[in-house]
Amino acid sequence: MFADLLIILACSLLVIALFRRLRLPPVLGYLCVGLIVGPTSMNWVHQSQDLPRLAELGVVFLLFTLGLEFSLARMLALRRTVFGLGSLQVLVCGAVLGGCLALFGLPLLTAVLLGLGLALSSTAIVGKELNSLGEIFSSHGQNAIGVLLFQDLVAVLLLTLVPAFAGTAGEQWYWALPITLSKTVLLFFGLLLASRWLLPRLFREVAEAHSPELFVMLALVIVLLTAWLTHLLGLSMALGAFLAGMLLGESHYRHQIEADIRPFRDILLGLFFVSVGMLIDLHLFVDQGWLILAATLGLLALKALLVSVLVRLRGENGETAWRTGLALAQAGEFFFALVALMRHTHLLDEQVGSLLLAAAFCSMALTPLLMRAAPSLASWLNRGPGRQTQIEEIANSSAQLSGHVVICGYGRVGQSIARFLQREQVVFVALDDDPVRVEEASAGKDNVHFGDSRRRDLLQAVGIERARLLVVAVDNADAALSIVEQVRHQCEHLPILVRTRDDSRLAELQAAGATEVVPEVLESSLMLASHALLLLGIGEQQVQAHMDEVRSSRYRLLHGFYHGGQTNLLESQGKPRQLLHAVSLSNGAHACGQNLSRLDLETLGVEVQAIRRAGAQLEASENPCLQEGDAVVLSGPLHAIEACESRLLGGRD
Template identity: 70%
Template structure:
């Protein structure tokens, strides 16, 4: 086991570093590691009973972290998505896929089970990618998370139904269904009571001890204990971990808990994706490559269209519908476990199982790229019904504005810039994709608009061609780069000021067309240093000249940093 972990971690170190340079998602890197070290490739890692258990813990930690982001009130607000959209998605997708399987000769019981299994999506990949893209609380993100939660319950039910359909269980399906739902309710009530009466007192006692070690241990115990209790109830450990995280999401210790478990989550989740990659037989791609490609595209198209139509039917706009469909179009990790059990119970032939496993794997591999390309794909597939009208309204409101400043991102930094401009009587127009922030800001300001700043038509609507300055104040450099490239396409001559966390991607932003790149960490350090010099009695003009020189030299004097024990985020 130790040798296997050493091989996996070493291969992951090399592959993830390469993928980072190529700006590809780490998830794809871990899947490729599984393919490389697996039994059908170099066969460096032997089968181990401990590896799947460690891999499953990665999903448990991921769902616990995701639960911390959701409060109970938010989950209650999502109940229609979880039980309404989630149940319809599983039923309709499962029925369509099951009917297709029966057309290809699969028996009716196996087709029903397998169709429902293929209807499930990847909780691990979708949750991780939506989180990294900052889209968890977007409309399509909440649709995806709500459906995935319902699918976790369905996955447990499907696994319990395999022996029933195989004739090796005494329990009928109409007893298994209410029993699973009843266990879920019992688990939720029990965790609610614990999170209200027991856990706050435990965290308070540990916090007063001021021991970081005790706090980490308590966080780990909560995650693992929740997973064990859920497993004993016959439910998905990941579902229980999500519920526990959600109930702790409103505590004062939420951010500390999330920071403590992040290292364990990332490493174990990497093992999970490696284990998925090891299940795939590479020889099938050589012998049945075109068939696997067709199955993959068919699975993506059927599930994506079903979800998109359901979301549209529920009253959402077309962009949200298509982006929800793209997020849930892939197969899921539970499908691997389901097909494995079905093969063991002789409910499906091994050759069909191998092809479907390969197609499911391929659909999971392309998911990170689909999520990143979702805005462009959704815009091409369909435009919002009211989008043209909204863009026309924005254009009409700003038609007379000249020599203004466009601010992309109206968070704390964007609002500070806006207030300074307002104080200087400089007109500006701000864009932000947070509907709550826009709703609050629009009460007192009419020059704030909702939308994705990297959309060219929206930048045109706010008059970027006539602007005297563009300020990109978003907190994600990848998004800033997209906005920068689109802005340069629309107006090659406008000065563009880009805010970044540090200067690690400064050259890339300058190459893409940024006039100035302001790394806020270095700039804040420079301001503190200048104040210190003034307080020490140095002449203000001399300090000001020195600051200007450092900025002119692109902060070269401030480069170089001795990292400490508490500098993980830097």
């Protein structure tokens, strides 16, 4: 087991790094790792009982973190989606797919069970992609999550009913069905009581102890205990984890819990995708490649069409319908378990099962790419004679605008800017990907449209070429960078103002073409510092001069900070954090007696903030000669600071 894990993690490290460079989804990388190391390829890793169990915990952690995003109130609001759209999707897709399989000569019972299995989608892939794309709370994202929750319940029922249909279980299906539903209701109310009375007290005690490891330990215990209890009841561990996360989603600790769980979730979820890739026989692609391709494309097209029709019948717009259909078009990880069980109970021929598994795997592998291309595909599919697409509607409403302001992201910051623009009677148009926010803002007569601001066609529709200013106020640094790059390619001279949380992506945004970048944390620090200086009696003009100097130097004075014992040295995106570090020059240090410029420290990736000597501060711009006892204050990522310290003290890089 240890050697298998080492091989999988080492291969994943190389493949995922390559996929990041190629800007391909990590899920595809993990699936490729499974194909490479599996028994039908390199045969480096053999299937064991331990690996699938460990990998299944990845789905458990994913569903738990998704549950944290959905409070009980939000889930109650989604009940029509979960039980209405969810049940229709399973029944309609199951009937059509089962009918198609029956036409190819499979026995009716086998065809119906396989049709229902293929009707279910991949919770792991769709959940992870929606999360990474920031589309969890979009209309199609909520549709997909609601349907996936109902599918998890159906998956449990199917696994319970297959032995009963095969005659190998001790009870009939009409007894198994109500028993499983009763267990689900019992689990829900048990977790509801625990979340109301027990868990808040536990988290309060742990929070008061100010111990990060205790908090992480409690979060892990809750996830694993919930999964174990659900498993004892014969239900899906992932479903139980989602219910636990959902009930904890109303607590004050949900953001901290999610941050603590994320590293475990991502690694274990990667193992899950690797284990799925290992199930596929590569020889099948050589022998029956065209048949697998036809089955894959048929499955994707049929499910996408059926789901989009069902969503459209509920009264939602065509683009949302198609994006929901494309998100749910693939087969799910549950289908692998269903086929294995049906083989074991002699309900399915092994050759047919292998062919269906290969098609299901291909549909899952294509899903990340499909979801990234979904905006363009949905717009194209939604076109028709006499029908306006969402893009055309936005373009028509913005056709008369010129010299206006475009705001990308209509959260608190975007709305604050809009209020000042309204006061000055400056026309603006805003884009946001939260459907509830767009609906509320539209009701208040604000000119706000729903959509992903990274889409070039959407930016063109709001008249970006005719705009006087672009304000990027999205709460995601990667999205902000993508928007700036898109707009700068279209409009070379348009001023672009970007809001960020901190200065971690400042240089990237400026290099991409941002005119001004305003980090919230640094601006709030400036405001506090200015008020402190004013309260100390320093003149208002002098204080304003200090503030102007810091802003004109792109916040150089505020770059980095002294890290503590509990500081995470990586940003949320995995990039090194900008730190502040002081190097004291001892007797015999290499830098003593040398001018600062001769050391050329900036080439190592740091900024020299100041040199402190005998209680006084020397500016780096003055190029002082360094002496024993000086403290050189550096700002930069950890690896660059370590390299600078080696050069200052020992003359080595």
